[in-house]
């Protein structure tokens with residue numbers, strides 16, 4: 001649920017790591033979800049390609065409640081995700097998710113290691 005008291009341009013994402021721990025990750029509008037997770041020091045996101053949509057080591061699964069707001073993977077992102085044996089209908093590459101204030105409260109789970 002969106003927190004209407006949140007400062008415009010900022011937000012928080014709830015990120016579940018591979019051990020089931022939930023991290024509250026502050027973000028600034030315009031950054032990618034991958035950058036925000038990485039900057040929060042969560043080690044499960046390797047982001048080996050640095051965010052240029054070519055490694056798939058930033059795979060997350062979007063919470064069902066946020067699927068419509070985030071939208072599906074398309075184009076090259078979708079093609080890359082299809083190479084993963086762990087792809088789901090709610091999979092996204094977090095480097096391709098541009099954060100906006102309307103995604104404040106977003107919940108995602110880091111995908112298992114492929």
Ligand code: FES
Nearest residue numbers: 049051055056095
């Ligand atoms: S960081 Fe490489 S595809 Fe996202």
